[in-house]
Amino acid sequence: xxxxxxxxxxxxxxxxxxxxFTVFPFVASIYLSFCRYDIISPPAWVxxxxxxxxxxxxxxxxxxxxxxxxxxxxxxxxGIVAAFALALLLNLDVKGMSVYRTIFFLPNIVPAVATxxxxxxxxxxxxxxxxxxxxxIGVEGPAWLNDTKWAMRSLIMMSLWGVGGSVIIYxxxxxxxxxxxxxxxxxxxxxxxxxxxxxxxxxMTPVIFFNLIMGIIGAFQYxxxxxxxxxxxxxxxxxxxxxxxxxxxxxxLDMGYASAMAWVLFVVVTTVTAVVxxxxxxxxxYGG
Amino acid sequence: MNENxxxxxSPAQRILTHAxxxxxAIPFLLPLAWMISTSLKGDAQIFPRxxxxxSPVSLANLIPSPVQFENYPAALKTxxxxxxxxxxxxxxxxxxxxxxxxxxxxxxxFARIRFKGREVLFVLLLATMALPGQVTMIPTFALxxxxxxxxxxxxxxxxxxxxxxxxxxxxxxxxxTLPEELAEAARIEGASEWDIFWRIILPLSKPVLATCALxxxxxxxxxxxxxxxxxxxxxxxxxxxxLQQFMSSYGGKYAQLMAAATMFTAPIIxxxxxxxxxxxxxxxxxxxxx
Numbered sequence: 001x002x003x004x005x006x007x008x009x010x011x012x013x014x015x016x017x018x019x020x021f022t023v024f025p026f027v028a029s030i031y032l033s034f035c036r037y038d039i040i041s042p043p044a045w046v047x048x049x050x051x052x053x054x055x056x057x058x059x060x061x062x063x064x065x066x067x068x069x070x071x072x073x074x075x076x077x078x079g080i081v082a083a084f085a086l087a088l089l090l091n092l093d094v095k096g097m098s099v100y101r102t103i104f105f106l107p108n109i110v111p112a113v114a115t116x117x118x119x120x121x122x123x124x125x126x127x128x129x130x131x132x133x134x135x136x137i138g139v140e141g142p143a144w145l146n147d148t149k150w151a152m153r154s155l156i157m158m159s160l161w162g163v164g165g166s167v168i169i170y171x172x173x174x175x176x177x178x179x180x181x182x183x184x185x186x187x188x189x190x191x192x193x194x195x196x197x198x199x200x201x202x203x204m205t206p207v208i209f210f211n212l213i214m215g216i217i218g219a220f221q222y223x224x225x226x227x228x229x230x231x232x233x234x235x236x237x238x239x240x241x242x243x244x245x246x247x248x249x250x251x252x253l254d255m256g257y258a259s260a261m262a263w264v265l266f267v268v269v270t271t272v273t274a275v276v277x278x279x280x281x282x283x284x285x286y287g288g
Numbered sequence: 289m290n291e292n293x294x295x296x297x298s299p300a301q302r303i304l305t306h307a308x309x310x311x312x313a314i315p316f317l318l319p320l321a322w323m324i325s326t327s328l329k330g331d332a333q334i335f336p337r338x339x340x341x342x343s344p345v346s347l348a349n350l351i352p353s354p355v356q357f358e359n360y361p362a363a364l365k366t367x368x369x370x371x372x373x374x375x376x377x378x379x380x381x382x383x384x385x386x387x388x389x390x391x392x393x394x395x396x397x398f399a400r401i402r403f404k405g406r407e408v409l410f411v412l413l414l415a416t417m418a419l420p421g422q423v424t425m426i427p428t429f430a431l432x433x434x435x436x437x438x439x440x441x442x443x444x445x446x447x448x449x450x451x452x453x454x455x456x457x458x459x460x461x462x463x464x465t466l467p468e469e470l471a472e473a474a475r476i477e478g479a480s481e482w483d484i485f486w487r488i489i490l491p492l493s494k495p496v497l498a499t500c501a502l503x504x505x506x507x508x509x510x511x512x513x514x515x516x517x518x519x520x521x522x523x524x525x526x527x528x529x530x531l532q533q534f535m536s537s538y539g540g541k542y543a544q545l546m547a548a549a550t551m552f553t554a555p556i557i558x559x560x561x562x563x564x565x566x567x568x569x570x571x572x573x574x575x576x577x578x
Binding site: 003004006007008009010011013015016017018020021024025026028029032037039086089090092093094096100102103104105106109110111112114115117118119120121122126127129131133135161164169171172217220221223224227228242245250255258259261262263265266269273 | 391574
């Protein structure tokens with residue numbers, strides 16, 4: 001059915017929203033990134049001052065960028081490996097599998113605010129569950145979220161608790177692999193490990209790729225857990241980019257500077273994603 | 289069960305699989321079990337005895353004794369949970385109606401009507417999904433503040449009515465699988481595009497509508513960031529935001545805090561068990577077709 005007027009009428013809610021909530025703010029934030037702006041008084045043009053400060057005079061920004069890249073490069077691959085391994089296990093043919101699947105998936109649907117609060121409690125150095133259990137085997141655990149070295153590791157471990165969502169995606173992918181491929185591999189004399197390596201993993205690369213991209217984008221948006229659990233501390237060791245941007249914009253009302261930060265974020269995310277996409281032809285297989 | 293040779297196991301392998309899965313299940317369940325158990329404990333079981341700097345945490349301690357249900361009513365008294373719940377449910381309802389309704393209309397346009405610029409606009413729509421929220425956040429905040437919406441529910445409701453790109457994408461994929469003949473027949477009988485959308489396509493699309501409604505409900509229920517930006521009056525707080533405020537004000541009242549966290553999480557877990565299939569299928573489609 002060809003009809004310009006009807007077509008545009010149907011998509012008009014999105015088109016309008018796109019103009020108001022995407023195009024306008026997108027353009028406005030470029031302008032604001034060259035201004036001093038505190039919401040209360042009108043924006044004042046400062047040229048490239050924000051970008052100069054950002055590049056040369058703000059070590060906290062670099063710390064935040066480093067923390068975010070570190071989290072992305074550790075938590076994302078760890079999450080992929082853990083989810084993939086769990087999915088392989090959960091794809092085996094034993095009784096009660098649906099119960100196991102539910103158990104591993106459940107943490108994924110717990111709201112981030114609740115997860116954060118529960119982990120603050122179980123990671124409490126004196127009276128928390130984790131150090132309590134460690135004491136039983138004679139180990140004095142670290143101060144976790146209060147320790148500059150362990151705070152980031154705590155958040156990374158916590159992220160693994162929520163891998164259940166990706167497990168479901170991998171499981172669906174595993175189900176889509178045609179049995180004939182495995183049969184052919186068996187005929188060729190492939191053992192279990194050969195089948196995983198030469199059939200399962202190559203066939204799953206599109207799903208792994210999807211999870212990788214989503215994981216990277218997610219790391220740059222990482223906010224709620226850090227805000228609630230550590231507020232970026234101790235000593236900025238968990239100051240994530242999105243968190244620092246929030247502080248600059250809403251604590252210090254540096255909306256112009258925060259806009260410049262948002263643009264740097266945009267460039268970094270686009271670059272990292274583009275680089276990953278570049279590698280994509282080398283290792284992602286489509287079709288059988 | 290699929291019939292690939294990877295899944296055929298000997299009895300010994302079966303036992304090993306169970307052992308590994310059971311072992312792995314512990315860290316996945318323990319935090320939730322600990323949350324519920326703490327919510328039912330008295331202070332004597334949570335805090336160290338006098339003269340000791342550490343509490344006697346052990347797995348035996350997982351069972352609250354005596355069981356103290358009082359933490360729940362006490363938590364409800366410390367924070368106006370009922371008000372937060374009411375606010376959250378209102379926002380969930382309006383967001384589900386707004387996002388699912390508007391996205392379905394838009395998705396129909398993209399799936400079933402040919403118009404100039406359709407492909408370009410659809411690519412733009414997909415691109416907005418990858419755009420980091422931070423880039424548009426500040427001018428949007430400024431806009432709402434100019435409109436005098438700061439502190440009200442409006443910034444938390446209005447955007448939902450302009451279509452959610454991810455839902456539009458999911459629904460479009462679904463609408464495209466429906467046979468065109470039904471619509472053709474209706475068109476010959478003089479039905480308008482709106483009639484076809486409303487009377488033929490929507491009734492056939494309940495699964496995808498349910499998936500999107502569920503995702504939106506969860507998204508609004510869990511949302512912490514938008515209330516943090518826009519709400520300043522405790523009578524308008526949502527559960528997610530109220531819970532965080534509870535923690536920052538009464539962080540040491542662990543039993544009550546865990547009771548509040550349990551009350552906040554339980555509805556989602558119940559919802560999961562009621563709509564398990566929609567949940568799992570929704571997430572699986574996200575990853576494999578997305």
